[in-house]
Each structure stands twice: as structure tokens, then as C-alpha cells.
Amino acid sequence: MDFRKTESRAIRPSRRGFLTLAAATGAATALGGLPAFAASAAPRRPTESPLLAADAAAKNQLWWQAPGSANSMIEQGLPVGNGRLGALASNDPARELLMITDATLWTGGRNDTLDSDGQFPYGRDDFGSLTMLATLTVDIPGHDLGTVDNYRRTLDLAQGLVTTTYDIAGVSYQRQVFASRPDDVIVVHFSQQGRGAYTGTVTLAGTHGEATTADRVGRYASFGASFANGLRYGAAVTAYSGTGKIAVNGTSISFTGCRDLTVVLSGGTNYAPDAAAGFRDPSLAPERLARDKVLAAARESARDLLHTHVADFRPVFEQFAIDLGASSAAQRELDTWGRTQARWRDNVPDPELEAAYLQFGRYLMISGSRGSLPIGLQGAWLDGNDPDWMGDYHSDVNIQMSYWLADRAGLSDTFDAFADYCVAQLPVWTEVTQRLFNTSTNRFRNSSGRIAGWAVAYSTNPYGGSGWWWHPSGNAWLCQNLFEHYEYTQDRAYLAKVYPVIKGAVEFWETRLVTTTVTDASGASREVLVADRDWSAEHGPQDTRGNTYSQELVWNLFENYRTATEVLGRDAGYARTIDDLRKRLYLPEVSPTTGWLQEWMSPDNLGETTHRHLSPLIGLFPGDRIRPDASTSKEIIDGATALLTARGMNSFGWANAWRSLCWARLKDAEKAYQLIVNNLRPSTGGSNGTAMNLFDIYETNPGRGIFQIDANLGTPSAIVEMLVYSRPGHVELLPALPAAWAAAGSVTGVGVRGGFTVDLSWRDGTVTQVRLTSVGGRSTTLVVGGTARPITLEPGESVTLRDL
Template identity: 30%
Template sequence: MKKILILFLLLGNVVYAQQPLRLWYQQPAARWEEALPVGNGRLGAMVYGRPGNEILQINEESVWAGNKFNDANPNAYKVLDTIRRLLFANKNDEALAIAQPNFVAVDGENSTQIARNFRSNQTLMNVNIRYGFTDYTGYHRELNIENGISTTRFTVNGVEYKQEVLASAPNNVIVVRITASKPASIDAFISLDRPAPRDTSSRCIDCKVTAAGNNQLVLNGQINDLEGKEKRGPAGLHMRFAGMLQATPTGGAIQAKEGGLQVKNANAVTLYIQGATNYNAVKQDVDPGASIALNKCKQLLQQAALRSYAQIQAAHVKDFEAVMKKVKLQIGEVAEDATPTDERLQQVKKGHEDPHLVALYFQYGRYLLLSSSRRPGVLPANLQGIWNQHLDAPWNADFHTNINLQMNYWPAEVTNLSQTTAPLFDFMDYIRPQGRITAKKMYNARGWVVHHCTDAFGKTGVQASAAWGTFPMAASWMCLHFWEHYAFTLDYNFLKTRAYPIMKEHALFVEDFLVKSPEGYLVSSPGSSPENRFVHPVTGKPAGLTYGPTMDSQILREFLSKCIAAANLLRTDSADAARWQQIITQLPPTRTGKDGRILEWIHEYEEAEPGHRHISHLFGLHPGTQITEQSPSLFEGALKTLTGRLSKGGGHTGWSRAWIINFYARLKQADSVRNHLQALLAKSTLPNLFDNHPPFQIDGNFGGTAGIAEALLQSHGDYVEVLPTLPAAWANGSVTGLCARGGFELDISWKDGVLSGLVLRSTTGRNIVLKYRQHLLPLSIEKGKEVVVPVHQLL
């Protein structure tokens, strides 16, 4: 039987256990979606684990095609009033006909309309290790998500080979350690390459691999963006990038040969892998200079290579485990981890229920967020986190701000990963200068704005289609993440110096953008309900461009309420707060239609796609806080909305299914949480547990993790509710380290579906009201203290 490590933690009178945190397989990865990810926020690698021709596909977060320019269409404001009049007169087609050429992003150099949005995030390179083994036994491949190390083992002719791969944040490098059980047994040929472009949108010049001495390989190049069939911004020579590898053998010999490095008769080999670009995160632009990327890469490699693998590994494990061990989740009894991960997933796809796989999926989401959004990285997690094998990725592997970027960070605060938000907050701060230009150009408004997606260069215009790209409330939604960070941490300085300034500045845009509708409301116009359309009551045709969609009004209500709360806490801007309150009172209310469902638009229209993947009009349920048990008609309406959407095929993408889990958690529908988690695994999860949109898109992983947390702990109301939506199938279990708003950490255990243990820690000294089922328990706890809560008072 395989040996397993089971973790036990004694707190109060409760013993907390956790299954081993690993993904493991009995065969190498046949394709990218089976490879295993490691990352340090800046560098990422997908490890195939192949004994013959090993591949490590390498990403550096800032490798992007395209360049910096403001893409706001200067014609927008000239036609804004006309578009609004047409929309108010139900002439949506005419409004769209004017909006499409005058709203969609333009080339910053000559104002030529871009037929599609900006260019793509790109892979950096592949590291190829040709071991050459075809016959091997005892194969084992795993990813330990608690310490962030990917390990491959196999035996050839009685010699056991082991390959370990990690991406170190403390030493800012990817390191590979290859060892053998017998001296002088390692022969390998190591090379670098980069995939050739499959289209005409982007090429690479001077993209070649050279040897530096006998133990280094250097990939150096510059992205050459071409016109192509789809105009996606100015063509030309743009970002420079570099990748390097240094091989340090123990024993044996190494020499540069045939464009690579040949290692012979080594006892062990350490590979240091590095990458860099000339990207400047503060400017969201590239720095001029032909050697910047290469020099940066050399310097980073030189610093890392001063340390042995043992030193780098020790620092990495200490750093990584300290974060991952903050939260432990066990569902059901501890059992032996005897079935490979892909086989367990296949069993789930056949209908088997696997609570341990649910717990692993939860922790995997935490692992992926920590690995793709942290220092030394400077960019937030994109649509693929930090792992992208393409030069022209699906949806550009960009930052979609009409839910996807937001969903990436839903688990950040509640699952004790608050530090992962730093790149997101910096990115949104740095985007403001472009957002100000766009607000002025397009709407003659103060403040700043961004629409439905952006890239590393901070584009803020309307991308691709006015019908679904016109979503200026994306900025309002992004601002709410700043507030959430404060709500969980109560970091007053963060609220004063980071959150409130960006929120207040965007509130200026909101004030100038909203207009009075024929119904007498203040509404967003033009706007859209993300990527969805309704059947126009006059023309009978699908229409997307509209005014006052429900999601916009819900976001605005949430955003302005938080602006008021922040101003009150900071004891400032009372006149602004009063004005914001007046706006809130004039926003369209969330309403239900004839069948009791929440209306998605300001009027009750027929749905063009009744099973659409976006369920935007339930923003007020989650992540918003407006639809609760205290608003019973809307609460019931939200449930009917979900039932209706799902009956028509909704939830068919991974991220959409993940959002549905969060909806049902808020609705206290435990069986539905369980069923949709099962569906997320069975229908939208790849062999390496990546989320499948399809294709791969990482937000489903993050949304799924957040949904599991939401079932176990909620704190968006006036109390902290434990086990609000516990599925019956999770009858026994425990979780430690979940965070609640107000600066609290909780350890919770339950038995036979009933709360059995509760430990509470406070980082702020705030009072708390705990809720379990229908029981409330007010408590006072000192800052920095821990208390074992008398559970009988909640039963």
C-alpha cells in the first residue's frame, strides 16, 4: 500500500485532519492539459514529466504582443446623446449602427477602427530535456500543492531517476533538479525553443537560441506585430523578451553542442530557468533599449545561480507552505490516497461522488491563485492565470473585467490569500491614467473608466463590439475589490491611501455618466448586460445595446454604498456622500417579472438565449449583497431565475457553473451546491484539474474554490454565519483558517451534519455576531486573541 501523510492539528478540543494535497498520475502528460503547473507569480511552468523527451513550457507574465496607446474612440462623445435618444425611443438597432463605428476601440496612431480587440499574451519558450528513455518502470508523476513542487520518478535498468521542478518566489527563478540513484547515470540533451506562429498576427525577429559558454542557453527576441486579417492595434516591432537556462551538473561533463547542452555521466543536474522582458508595470509600457530584457534576464539568473538547489528549495518550501497551511479542509473521513487523480476524475464523470476530490479542488484553486498572483509578479492573474502555451491565446489570455478577472479574486480574502490581491490593486491603479483619457474622450466625464476587458498595456476602450463591449461599470465592479480587502482586513491605511482614492475618482465618472431615463431613473446609457441579448419587442431581432440593465444598477448601488461607507469611516467628503446617496435613491430597482424571475433589463423582454452563460442580473445575490433572506421576494426570484436559466441549458461553461455554485450557496440550497460542484468536476474539469470553458480558462477554478468557501462560511451580512449551506454529503468534516469580514479567522468542525467545534481568532479586536442556523451569538474578542466558542450556545 502507498504511504500517505495525513496532517492533524489540535485546536481546542477538536482534531482537524486533511487529506494529502497532491495531484498524481501513473503516466506522463500526453498533452498540455495534462501537464502540471508551477508558478511564482512572475514565472510559470507546465511540467509534462516525460522520460523520453521532457517538456517544460515556460511563461513570463509580461510577454505580450501589442503596444501601449489609448484606444478610446474620440467620436464617441459626438454621438453619445444621439445614441441615448435612440435607445430611450426603443430604436436599438439604429443606436447600435451609430455606436459600432463610433464607440469601438481605434488605433491610437491614426484613429482607424480596430476590427477586433488588442493582441495576445504569449508563451515565453519551451525547455526540452531529452532523456531518451523509452522503456521504464515504476513511473510516478505528482504535484504537491502544499509545497509547490512537481516531481517525476521512474526506473530504467535498475536506476531510479527523479526530476523535481519548483518556481521560487524568494529567489525569483524556476529550478529543476535531476538526480539518479546510481552515480554517473544522467545523460541528457537540453535545448530551448519557441513555437512558430500559426497565423499572421505576430512574428518574432532575432528570435534565436545561442550558447553562452558550455553551460548556458540564451533565447533572445522581439515581437513583430503584423497587420494580419484582423486589425488589432498598430503593427511593428514591440516588446523584447529573453529566456535563459543554466545547467550545473554534479560530476560528469557538460558542453554546448548542436544548439543545446549535452550532459554526460552526471550524478545530478540543477537547471536554473529565467525569463524577462522590457515591460514596465508602472507605465504599463515597454522601456526603450535593445538590451534591457536580456540584461535583466542575465542579472536574475546570476543572482539565483549563486544558491544551491537545496538552499532554493528550503526557502521556497518555507515560503509556500506558510501560506498553503493557513487553510485546511477535510470532507468526510481521512482515507488513503490510492487512486491517481485522473482516474478519480473519470469516476466522478461516471457519477461517483468523491468528497476528497472536492477538498483537493478547493485547495488547488488556492494553489493556482498563490502561484499566479504574487510578488515577484507585477500583473494580476489573467484568463489562464500565468500558464499559456500559445502565441495567440483563446480570448488573448487577457483581463476580462465583465466577470472573469473579478472571479479570479473571489477566493483571495476568504481563503486566507489576501496577499495575492497586491498585483491586482497595483494594476488597477496604473490603469487609471488611460482610464481618465477614455472617460474624457468617450463621455466628456471626469474620473476614470475601463470597459469589458483590458491587456498588459492598460487598454480602456470598448473592444470588438459596441453591443457587448460597452460595459463601463466594469470599473465600478473592480473598485469593489478594494473595498473587500478593507472589509476583511480593516486596514485603515489601505482604505485611506489606496481604496478610497480610486473609488472616489471613479465615482466622479459615475456622476457624469448617468442620465435620466424616460421612466425617471438615473441609468447607465449606453450599456449592456454582459454578452447577452434580448428579443426586441418591435423588430423581433436580438439586441444587446441598451440602457439601465439590471446588473449595471446593482453594481452602482453596491459601489456607491461602499463609497459612502468609506467616506464615513474616513470622516471626509460628507457632501459627496450625500450626493451619492441621492443617486442611489434614483437608480432603477431590481424587479421581478410576471413569472417571478429577476428581470435582466429595465423592461421585461423575451430572452434571445434563455440558457445564456452569463447570469448577470443576479450580481445583487453574489458577489453583491442586495438580494438576501431579508428581501424574500427577490430571494425567491433569484432562485426562480437560476431554475429557469438552468432548464434552458445554462451553466455550460466552467466559470458559469462556478458562479452558479456561489449563487446557490447564498440561496442556502445545499443540495444544489453539491450537484453543481459535481457537474463542475464532471463536465468542466481537465485531467490536470484545470477548468475547462472550453478551452482552458482558470476563472472556473477560482470561482469553484470560492463557492466551496461560501458554503462553509458567509460574512457579507450583519453577522458571520458558519456552515450556512453544508451539503448533506459532507456530513463530517472540518476547515481551518477561513477568513470573515471584520478581521476574523475561523476553524470549524462538524459531525453528522451538525456544528461540533468552533475556534475564533481576531486580528482587529472587533465585536462579532456569530450565526448558526437560527441562532445568534454576540461575542467580544481581543485583538490577537483566540477563543474556543461554546458551540452549545449556537445549537
């Protein structure tokens, strides 16, 4: 064994690549920050090109040989995003279409008048919905697809760039689409090699009936409006070129004979993440701000805008890398969609495609979760104003699954959007809960008649509003994510920030637990604490106490709370009270009837055997109270395995991802892998699976599929979980490496609970090298091939082990 320590370095080495490049470019601003559309200082421009060389970029590029249809943008449009503004691009030579969404463009509001059944309304006016901001079209009538040769469009995951190239009559045309966070704009840049030129029209249109106006002198077009809820919003576009003619033509911008053309769009709302201000910034004029941003950007060359963007994007992407092995030449010849189809047709592993699917999830995270609201059911990628389930935040697996990826895959900073959201919503969540939760008609109310802390419903919006039914366990699950982020980062300031959220959930549960008597197998009876009447998340009866789902989540919440109070040195007395409660919690048993870990305090199967949710397995994943080692009884492990087996291998995308994560925890590599393969199945006619653009499709009804982003983020988490399992004090490498990836591979930048990151390489299924770096952690146990090694590091230190 080669055991080598390296010198201390700056804290947060997960940002090492970022710091290196950002230092050179001056674009280093803290990630996170104000989650709002706001004026910002002019970014500093990189002095050297941050662009990757073509061969280096190719590793993280997806490509297609056909543009998207304007009628199928959710399956065929390519996503870009700057963390708040997202767009789907069609890349049609004759008509570039961008469908643009701002993550804060929400209708609805606090929604705090309950229906007669004590539950929340769930409509687009009361609860609200995420909606699209605008469409941008660039019509180039001479570039009919029927005359185009060598069409190709590429999604460069590492650089955040969509590039379309094609030839017409000997001229090579290229267009690039990117969403820049530093400039807060979306850029479409057209260029060509040969004697080509562009003639056409740029059109900006709102999606709620707004009137676009164009300014002849400023050569920009814009619109602005407000919703009934008072939210103001606006967007603006301008175009410029070194040659040809650009002019305002009605409400559009025309361009004639331009050898190159740059179109710049910005937009946003006056949403503010501040409950006290009613979630509005009254001083903000979105249309004017959008205009200022596009005119400021238009003073820069397209090259400088691109370089500024890539200098911002690439370092974040490069905090993590993965290689699952080489694919065949035949696979590489196919475009991404052809490859996806061949993967399913032939059942021949395509490790590069599978790794790219993971990186695509990371790409979506970087593009959709920086500096604004968190990723909801679709992130910032809509194709209409009526997304299913409002494109909202679902608190019974969806938002949690999306954020499982952040720390695992080197994107700790993208977690801030989620944490900041919870913190900003807390005052309203608390007020509404304490006023309404114990309403007599709410069948989930506390029998105790007491109320404290906060809760949410199954759906939440960005105005503190809940939608649909109360979801008493949702707070505990949100807090599990919040606490795990601390485990990964060991960032005390962060923990202090979210502590009130966690404590509020604890207080809620202190008032909600009730006592009951259970009889053990031995015949002895004992008094235990159970969750009050509830639903096992969308499954089975709605009035059962002590559901496994709630028991596990509350157990986890209370344990994490104890740790948080210790770390922060706060509320020691209360922490003891809560930990006493934790010890009295009923924990699930195995049914003598089914052999499954019980979902309810009943030996009977009260629901659907193959139900999509894995609520009773929440202690296996995302929790890890249930572990396939000596700490958990074999009976419980067998019961969990039997239940997971019974749930089946074919469900919705997120449900398959969750199953895969559970199988990875049980170290069944082939089952975990098969579920990833199942999610890569090409979606046809709306069936569950992967669309042309790799968005995951959820079949709501036969023949009707919608996009849900959680599987795009949850499946990558499963891939990581197959390679590295961690909990504080324990890191296990290659717990579930499938044969398809065993030959050779590597991964770098994987987050490790306990405050580390790990890089590892393997060959023939065996770890060949591992490097553990502390991002705040001091000791852990590294388990490789069944051998445990204690590791001690100072923050910033690394250790590399070879010849294991």
C-alpha cells in the same frame, strides 16, 4: 457553550504560519512589491529543512500515472509558477518539456484609436495578447517511456513542487520542478538512486523566432529580443552537476554521465507598472538579468534552492486548510485523473478530491498572483502565442471571479496583484475614457454629454488599453472586488491606495445616470435614476436603460463609496451627494410574466433562458443586497430563485461556479454541490469540464476546448461560500453544507468580511467548534445553526466556541 478568548497577537494573523516559518528562514519579504522582473537581493537561505514529511505532504498532493503529451500541454502539463513566471511541465522521462510564460510578455499597447463604431479594436497587434516566453526541453534519450516502470508524477500543492519518479532496470530516478519566487528562477532537478546517470541535452527556445546563443565558458544559453511595442524580454538557462560532464554544444547544453543534474531557468521583460513611464523600465536588460539570475542560483545547491522555495511557498499555502471528510480506500488507490473519472462515472462523493480541487485553485492563485500582474483568463499558463481572448483581463465576471477566492481562502496577499494593477492602469483608463467615451459613434455614450472618472471595455490589457466593446458597468464591478478586500482586511492603507480608483468610478456614474419615471404596482409613479443605454453583459439587447446588472453594481459602488469616505475621513460632502443618488436608484422587480427577477426594465424575457451570465443576480452574488432573510422581500427571493432555476445547472465552468455561489447564498446545499460536481466532470474531446491536470476546460465550439482559469478559482470560492457566509457584522457557519460533506470536516483560515478569519469543525452537519480571529475587525454577529451570538474582539484576538 465554551466561550474563551485568547491573548492579543500581532496584527494580520492570517499570516501566522507564514510568520512562523519565515522568521526561521529569513525569507520574509513583503508580498506584493514591485510587479516587475527586477534585480533582487540574494535571498536568505533556511537553515533547517522546511520540507513536509512524506505523510503530511500526501494530504495535499495530486498524482498521475502518466506524463503529459507535448501536444496537449494545456490539459496534461502540470503548472508551476512563482507569481509571475509560470510553466507547464510534461514530466516525460525521455523529454522533460516546460512551456514557460511570463505574465508581462504582452504585445499591443494603449489601443486608443476607436473603430468607426466607437468601440475598441481587439487584435493581437493593437490591443495585444499575452504570449509564451520560451520552451525548455531536457532530452534524456535513454529514458524511453516504453522501458519505464512505476511511473508517477505528483503535484505537491502545499510545497509548490512537481515530482516525477520512475524506475528503469532497478534504478530509481526522480526529478523535481519548482518555480522559486525568492530566487526568481524555475528549477528542474534530476537525481537517482542506484547506479543511474543522466546523459542528454538542455535546449532553450524562444517562441517568437528568437535566436538562442550559448556561452561556452559560462555554460549557459540565452536569448533576448523586443516586440514591436518596444517591450524587451529575454530568458536564460544553465545546468550544473556534481559529476559527469556539462558542455555547450551549439546552442544547447549537453550533459553526460551526470549522477544528478540541476537546470535553472529565468526570464522576464522590462514591463513596469507605471503609466507615466509608458509601462517600461528602460534601464532593464532582461536577457542579461535572466543570465545573472540563473548564474547566481547555480551557485547554490539544488537542495538550498528547493528549501528556499518551500520556505517561501508553504507558509502561504498553510494559511488555509480544509477537510471535507474521508474518501474510500478504492478512491485513494486511483490517481487524480482516474479519481476524477470515477467521481463522474459512479456519482459517489469523493470529499478528498473535492477538497483537493479547492486547494488546486489556491495553488494556482499562489503560483500566479504574487508580485506581478494579476491572473487573466489563463494566468501564466499558455501552450501557444494565440490564447483565446488574448489571455486578457475580462471585466464582466472573469477577473472578478478569480479574485473572489483570494480573501475567502486565506490568500489575501495574492489580491495585491489585482489591486496594484487597477491602480497602475488608472491614469490611462481615465485619460482614454474622458477623451473617447462620449464619441458620437459609441452607442453606449452618456446621453448627458458629460464625462468624468474612468471606464473600461470588456477586455483590458496591462498597458492601460481596452479591447472590444465599452463596458460601462465594468468599473463598478472591479471596484466591488477592490472594496471587498478592504472589508476582509480592514486595511486602511490599502483602502487609501485604491480610493482614487473607486472615486473615479463613482464620478463616472454620476455623469451617466439618467432620470426616468416608473409606475409602482399600486399605480403610483415616481422618478428614479437609471443607468444609460447599455448591454446586460453579453446578453440580450444592447440599448436598454436601467438594466439590473448596472443598477445593482452602481448601488453597490455608491454604498461602498460612502463607507470608504467614512473610513478615510475624506470627501464627506461629495459622499452625501452620491448617497442621495444611490437612494434614487431604480432597483429590480419581479416580472409578473415569468416570475423571474427582471434582467431588464421589462417583464419580458429579452434573452436566452439558460444564458451563461447571471448578470441580473449580481445583487445575490457577488453582491448581497438580496438576502434570504427578513431584509429582502420574499417576492424578490422567489424571483431570484426562479431565475436561477431557469438558468439551469449545466453551463461553462465559470458559469457553473457562479450558479453554485448563488445557490450557496440561497442555502440550497445540494444544488450548490451538484454544480461543483458538474465542473469536476472529466472533459473529453474539448467538452466543458475538468482536464487531466484539473484545468477547467471551456468548450468554445463543439470539439474544441480551451483552458479558462476562472472556474478553477471560482469553484473553490463556491466551496468556501457553502461553509461560511459573511458580510460586515454577520458571519454564518455552514449555510449550505451538502450531505456529501456533512459527516465530518473542518476548515481553517476562511476570510470573513468585517475583518476576521474563522476556523471551524463540524460533525453530522453540526458545528462542533469555531474559532474567530480578528485581523482588524472588532465586532460581528456569529450565526450558527440559526442562533446568533454577538462577538467582540480586539485586533489580533481570537475566540473559540465549543459545544454550540
